[in-house]
Amino acid sequence: xxxxxxxxxxxxxxxxxxxxxxxxxxxxxxxxxxxxxxxxxxxxxxxxxxxxxxxxxxxxxxxxxxxxxxxxxxxxxxxxxxxxxxxxxxxxxxxxxxxxxxxxxxxxxxxxxxxxxxxxxxxxxxxxxxxxxxxxxxxxxxxxxxxxxxxxxxxxxxxxxxxxxxxxxxxxxxxxxxxxxxxxxxxxxxxxxxxxxxxxxxxxxxxxxxxxxxxxxxxxxxxxxxxxxxxxxxxxxxxxxxxxxxxxxxxxxxxxxxxxxxxxxxxxxxxxxxxxxxxxxxxxxxxxxxxxxxxxxxxxxxxxxxxxxxxxxxxxxxxxxxxxxxxxxxxxxxxxxxxxxxxxxxxxxxxxxxxxxxxxxxxxxxxxxxxxxxx
Amino acid sequence: xxxxxxxxxxxxxxxxxxxxxxxxxxxxxxxxxxxxxxxxxxxxxxxxxxxxxxxxxxxxxxxxxxxxxxxxxxxxxxxxxxxxxxxxxxxxxxxxxxxxxxxxxxxxxxxxxxxxxxxxxxxxxxxxxxxxxxxxxxxxxxxxxxxxxxxxxxxxxxxxxxxxxxxxxxxxxxxxxxxxxxxxxxxxxxxxxxxxxxxxxxxxxxxxxxxxxxxxxxxxxxxxxxxxxxxxxxxxxxxxxxxxxxxxxxxxxxxxxxxxxxxxxxxxxxxxxxxxxxxxxxxxxxxxxxxxxxxxxxxxxxxxxxxxxxxxxxxxxxxxxxxxxxxxxxxxxxxxxxxxxxxxxxxxxxxxxxxxxxxxxxxxxxxxxxxxxxxxxxxxxxxxxxxxxxxxxxxxxxxxxxxxxxxxxxxxxxxxxxxxxxxxxxxxxxxxxxxxxxxxxxxxxxxxxxxxxxxxxxxxxxxxxxxxxxxxxxxxxxxxxxxxxxxxxxxxxxxxxxxxxxxxxxxxxxxxxx
Numbered sequence: 001x002x003x004x005x006x007x008x009x010x011x012x013x014x015x016x017x018x019x020x021x022x023x024x025x026x027x028x029x030x031x032x033x034x035x036x037x038x039x040x041x042x043x044x045x046x047x048x049x050x051x052x053x054x055x056x057x058x059x060x061x062x063x064x065x066x067x068x069x070x071x072x073x074x075x076x077x078x079x080x081x082x083x084x085x086x087x088x089x090x091x092x093x094x095x096x097x098x099x100x101x102x103x104x105x106x107x108x109x110x111x112x113x114x115x116x117x118x119x120x121x122x123x124x125x126x127x128x129x130x131x132x133x134x135x136x137x138x139x140x141x142x143x144x145x146x147x148x149x150x151x152x153x154x155x156x157x158x159x160x161x162x163x164x165x166x167x168x169x170x171x172x173x174x175x176x177x178x179x180x181x182x183x184x185x186x187x188x189x190x191x192x193x194x195x196x197x198x199x200x201x202x203x204x205x206x207x208x209x210x211x212x213x214x215x216x217x218x219x220x221x222x223x224x225x226x227x228x229x230x231x232x233x234x235x236x237x238x239x240x241x242x243x244x245x246x247x248x249x250x251x252x253x254x255x256x257x258x259x260x261x262x263x264x265x266x267x268x269x270x271x272x273x274x275x276x277x278x279x280x281x282x283x284x285x286x287x288x289x290x291x292x293x294x295x296x297x298x299x300x301x302x303x304x305x306x307x308x309x310x311x312x313x314x315x316x317x318x319x320x321x322x323x324x325x326x327x328x329x330x331x332x333x334x335x336x337x338x339x340x341x342x343x344x345x346x347x348x349x350x351x352x353x354x355x356x357x358x359x360x361x362x363x364x365x366x367x368x369x370x371x372x373x374x375x
Numbered sequence: 376x377x378x379x380x381x382x383x384x385x386x387x388x389x390x391x392x393x394x395x396x397x398x399x400x401x402x403x404x405x406x407x408x409x410x411x412x413x414x415x416x417x418x419x420x421x422x423x424x425x426x427x428x429x430x431x432x433x434x435x436x437x438x439x440x441x442x443x444x445x446x447x448x449x450x451x452x453x454x455x456x457x458x459x460x461x462x463x464x465x466x467x468x469x470x471x472x473x474x475x476x477x478x479x480x481x482x483x484x485x486x487x488x489x490x491x492x493x494x495x496x497x498x499x500x501x502x503x504x505x506x507x508x509x510x511x512x513x514x515x516x517x518x519x520x521x522x523x524x525x526x527x528x529x530x531x532x533x534x535x536x537x538x539x540x541x542x543x544x545x546x547x548x549x550x551x552x553x554x555x556x557x558x559x560x561x562x563x564x565x566x567x568x569x570x571x572x573x574x575x576x577x578x579x580x581x582x583x584x585x586x587x588x589x590x591x592x593x594x595x596x597x598x599x600x601x602x603x604x605x606x607x608x609x610x611x612x613x614x615x616x617x618x619x620x621x622x623x624x625x626x627x628x629x630x631x632x633x634x635x636x637x638x639x640x641x642x643x644x645x646x647x648x649x650x651x652x653x654x655x656x657x658x659x660x661x662x663x664x665x666x667x668x669x670x671x672x673x674x675x676x677x678x679x680x681x682x683x684x685x686x687x688x689x690x691x692x693x694x695x696x697x698x699x700x701x702x703x704x705x706x707x708x709x710x711x712x713x714x715x716x717x718x719x720x721x722x723x724x725x726x727x728x729x730x731x732x733x734x735x736x737x738x739x740x741x742x743x744x745x746x747x748x749x750x751x752x753x754x755x756x757x758x759x760x761x762x763x764x765x766x767x768x769x770x771x772x773x774x775x776x777x778x779x780x781x782x783x784x785x786x787x788x789x790x791x792x793x794x795x796x797x798x799x800x801x802x803x804x805x806x807x808x809x810x811x812x813x814x815x816x817x818x819x820x821x822x823x824x825x826x827x828x829x830x831x832x833x834x835x836x837x838x839x840x841x842x843x844x845x846x847x848x849x850x851x852x853x854x855x856x857x858x859x860x861x862x863x864x865x866x867x868x869x870x871x872x873x874x875x876x877x878x879x880x881x882x883x884x885x886x887x888x889x
């Protein structure tokens with residue numbers, strides 16, 4: 001406990017970021033030693049300026065840090081510093097690993113595969129449904145889903161994973177006591193119960209835009225594989241991809257149609273050599289998973305997913321239903337278009353669509369727009 | 376000398392026959408008017424004096440007192456000029472007093488003695504007829520309007536001189552309209568062509584929804600991108616409602632006459648289509664003023680009130696719609712009296728799905744989920760609840776625009792065909808609600824729904840499944856039943872079947888980002 005405070009102190013000195021903390025720990029090995037270190041010792045540390053040393057010395061008298069620590073102890077937020085046993089080993093390998101994490105719920109399990117689902121905030125229904133579908137199937141496979149709880153793809157990925165009774169983890173760009181975006185409050189609480197919400201920022205940190213690209217390195221750092229669902233040519237998701245590649249993680253992309261602005265980023269990634277993912281099963285063919293499956297003792301893997309033939313159940317549909325079903329895909333199609341393409345009259349089309357919907361084959365997204373529920 | 380002339384004053388949607396009493400006597404020259412008069416009536420004083428002079432009649436200096444009784448009713452409008460002038464002339468011996476006993480006169484005077492049109496003539500003639508007067512004199516510009524009433528002789532006058540020659544000698548210039556015409560032939564002469572649905576290509580789903588909405592008089596909400604045809608549709612809805620009867624048309628014309636919206640020699644034979652701009656004031660919308668004039672909701676009565684860009688309307692205007700929609704009438708309470716105007720219209724509104732209008736087309740729309748929620752959040756839940764049906768418009772492909780076969784193929788969505796269906800369904804509803812105080816499926820209360828929307832086991836199962844799976848609310852459930860009843864009526868089915876319920880479900884409110 002006492003140790004925790006020293007770490008908390010070290011991580012909350014204003015002007016001392018993760019690189020400087022890394023330098024301090026590199027030479028002094030511990031936060032407590034740093035606290036007790038004299039000015040001259042600190043001055044000798046490579047990477048610290050005089051000003052920094054000044055700040056460190058002064059911060060020892062700072063009541064606010066102590067108060068914040070006491071306040072945090074009264075909440076259910078866990079404080080995990082880099083020397084803590086719970087600290088994810090994957091993050092230690094980062095060049096700029098966060099010195100500490102604030103966690104609500106749990107941290108991702110080290111024994112399971114983690115996949116990050118990332119993508120645009122202003123996504124299409126197609127992206128949303130693909131992300132949700134991937135999340136759900138990954139959950140069935142026993143894969144943990146990591147994302148950033150932003151609107152759009154992130155939210156859909158989390159929700160899909162929760163729908164599949166899986167564990168999902170959200171890395172925030174604000175304090176873990178703040179739900180951003182606020183309409184995700186239900187998701188936020190669900191994630192805490194079925195996984196965890198974590199952040200490198202102290203409690204009460206506002207969601208300022210500068211924080212978000214920085215936290216992306218944690219998302220990719222925690223993941224073994226990064227799946228990009230929808231991204232524009234210039235987007236935050238591609239920053240995460242760059243970080244993931246720097247961290248030597250595998251990147252997979254969901255292909256899109258040529259000309260779709262929101263798929264340009266993904267298609268570009270594929271062009272550059274990213275693996276294509278068109279089916280949740282594809283994740284198994286990633287080199288990480290093939291290795292992982294081989295390494296884990298036969299039959300004792302957490303990858304418990306059995307191949308289900310999605311097409312099997314469709315064949316039992318009556319011919320008209322089958323025809324309407326075959327008109328649909330993951331891009332929402334309007335009722336108007338379905339009527340036109342099928343040649344059926346409006347009333348019977350609506351009736352069949354409702355039946356398909358109630359039986360879980362298709363979904364209505366937005367008003368009178370339908371997509372398939374799965375591939 | 377004393378004389379008495381009868382005229383009318385507008386009182387809400389009706390007119391009241393009042394008597395204009397004039398007394399002239401010797402003494403210092405003096406002109407006074409009494410009888411709870413509004414400013415326009417008081418101004419008549421100078422107008423009357425000058426127009427009498429300019430018509431060539433000489434008045435000696437005298438004391439003139441005009442009283443309009445009953446004195447406890449506020450009188451407004453400019454229709455008193457003519458009766459006052461006639462009364463003064465009668466008091467001076469230019470007209471025989473006995474001739475005025477059976478005549479009601481309305482009209483505004485110009486300084487040169489000519490007679491100008493006034494508003495509310497239809498109500499005035501009706502009031503004169505009901506009170507048993509046999510002749511009604513109106514400005515010539517209002518003659519068409521006046522001629523709509525049977526059982527009373529109506530004459531249109533051009534100027535004061537003409538009126539005097541008629542009163543004294545019974546001679547009237549030979550004006551075709553002065554002959555008591557065949558009222559129905561006048562009625563038939565007016566324009567009753569509507570814009571036609573066959574002009575619109577594609578959008579079959581929206582056409583079907585519009586047909587259902589009109590058949591059950593359900594309030595309808597159009598959602599769609601800019602330029603997808605929402606306004607085009609709305610403009611055509613009044614055309615598929617049943618044809619107006621003579622009495623209905625008369626009632627509408629009366630309202631328009633009082634509101635002063637009637638152009639010269641016209642008659643409202645088409646169902647109204649009102650589309651107020653969203654910058655409208657609350658008074659213009661609901662009706663109002665010290666002497667309440669009908670507002671847009673009353674002018675749209677028996678027709679369609681279309682609110683384009685619903686999200687742009689101020690909240691207070693939308694909220695004020697709730698009570699008139701419920702009661703089908705608006706009560707405007709003033710200190711002196713309560714005025715009740717009808718507001719029995721079909722509400723049609725149009726919105727864009729988001730601020731830029733193109734969601735969910737992500738190629739064009741970059742609105743965030745929050746932007747969309749905020750945009751749609753401008754409309755309160757109670758207002759959403761007023762719409763039984765929602766329909767989404769597709770953006771039209773070029774293929775659709777150029778497709779000629781749509782028209783050549785037997786297109787059932789023409790205004791004529793649709794009106795036939797709507798008329799039939801309205802008749803079914805009339806029979807159904809013969810003993811109730813409601814007229815249409817959309818007006819059914821929970822108890823009526825229980826009585827008229829009886830479901831079989833299969834239908835119940837479907838609804839139960841949909842209720843749970845689609846997260847419906849109790850109110851949404853009732854709306855679905857009401858719409859399903861209308862769809863069943865269109866199919867001429869006495870029972871509601873699963874296909875009817877399925878269709879009704881597809882019209883539920885399902886907006887925003889899911």
